[in-house]
Amino acid sequence: QLPLPIDFDPTKDLVFHFRADMAGLTDSPAIDADVFFNKGDTKVEAAVTVSGMTDTEYTITIDAADIPSGAQTVSIELLPAAHTSDALHITATWFEYTRGGGLDQGGISTCHVRIPASHKLREAYFAGI
DSSP states (O other): OEEOOTTBOTTSOEEEEEEEEESSSSOOOEEEEEEEETTTOOOEEEEEEOOSSSOEEEEEEEOGGGSOTTOOEEEEEEEEOOOSSSOEEEEEEEEEEEBOTTOTTOSEEEEEOOOOOOHHHHHHHHHTO
């Protein structure tokens, strides 16, 4: 779980970004994303397809209507579909949110979030599916 910033505006969409590429051109797996707010909240589901060998930015938007009132933490699980020929590389992850909460700052701000992405973990987890 990651803490949501105190200036996070829950009435605006939350966007999860990640950079990814494939080790080859054979597979183009969908990645299912399950997003949870606080402990035991109902999951929000989304999916995106990763294709190509070029490091590319992908986004998953969590609609404001799916963010519960009083949300203080967020968790995200990424589960790629089968891709037995090519390894999937995820090289960066972060959330983007709109500032709010009565602060006179407006605009978009980014909160960079790190997930375990050591080479061995990435290859073992993503290449073996």
